[in-house]
Amino acid sequence: MGTLHVPDLLINGCFEFEDCAVLVEGPVIAGLDSYETLAAAHPGARVRRWPGYLVPGLCEHGEVERLERTYYPDPREAEELGTEPLTGAALAALDMNEARWGASARRGLQRLMAQGIVEICGEFTRPVIRDAVLRSGMYSQPPHERRALRVGGEARFAVFDDDGCVAAVIGGRLVYRRR
Numbered sequence: 642m643g644t645l646h647v648p649d650l651l652i653n654g655c656f657e658f659e660d661c662a663v664l665v666e667g668p669v670i671a672g673l674d675s676y677e678t679l680a681a682a683h684p685g686a687r688v689r690r691w692p693g694y695l696v697p698g699l700c701e702h703g704e705v706e707r708l709e710r711t712y713y714p715d716p717r718e719a720e721e722l723g724t725e726p727l728t729g730a731a732l733a734a735l736d737m738n739e740a741r742w743g744a745s746a747r748r749g750l751q752r753l754m755a756q757g758i759v760e761i762c763g764e765f766t767r768p769v770i771r772d773a774v775l776r777s778g779m780y781s782q783p784p785h786e787r788r789a790l791r792v793g794g795e796a797r798f799a800v801f802d803d804d805g806c807v808a809a810v811i812g813g814r815l816v817y818r819r820r
Contacts, residue, residue: 642666643686646810647676648695648800653790663695665796668813673792689815693802697788698759698809700781704749705763708770712737713748726752739769746773753779754817757799757806760788778811 643666651661653673664672664679664686672679680686712732714722726749727735735741750773753761760781765771774780790798796813799806809817 650694698799700760743769
């Protein structure tokens with residue numbers, strides 16, 4: 642069936658396309674063409690229209706260290722710990738175990754996806770955090786030099802408007818959508 646992602650503008654490398662859509666089938670990009678062409682060829686495809694521009698997505702190299710040295714509080718802890726990430730002395734005061742580190746990493750990854758980051762590369766020292774990143778589909782080793790959208794390539798991209806990230810797709814799955 643597939644999903645057609647239709648942005649106002651598609652930016653792929655150095656090129657901009659105003660009337661272009663991305664057809665995603667499973668984890669891969671099955672088509673890059675005008676919306677009309679892809680919709681006619683795939684009449685059963687779900688259509689997701691996005692305001693703004695669709696790009697290959699962002700890769701971060703420094704997030705491994707941040708995930709391993711930051712605690713992202715659970716919303717249920719907001720009254721006690723607040724909602725902002727904790728580091729330094731505030732982190733040292735917490736009773737951190739592997740389960741808590743893993744949950745923190747998952748919440749941190751959600752924050753990264755909300756920024757349009759769809760790929761993280763680097764070396765992990767905490768296995769529980771590495772596992773969370775691997776499960777998210779965001780891990781890449783070695784990092785991609787320059788990511789471009791291409792037919793047959795992995796469906797990994799983000800959509801932005803003037804207010805920031807609208808949506809993020811990793812492995813063909815919509816992993817973040819701004820409300």
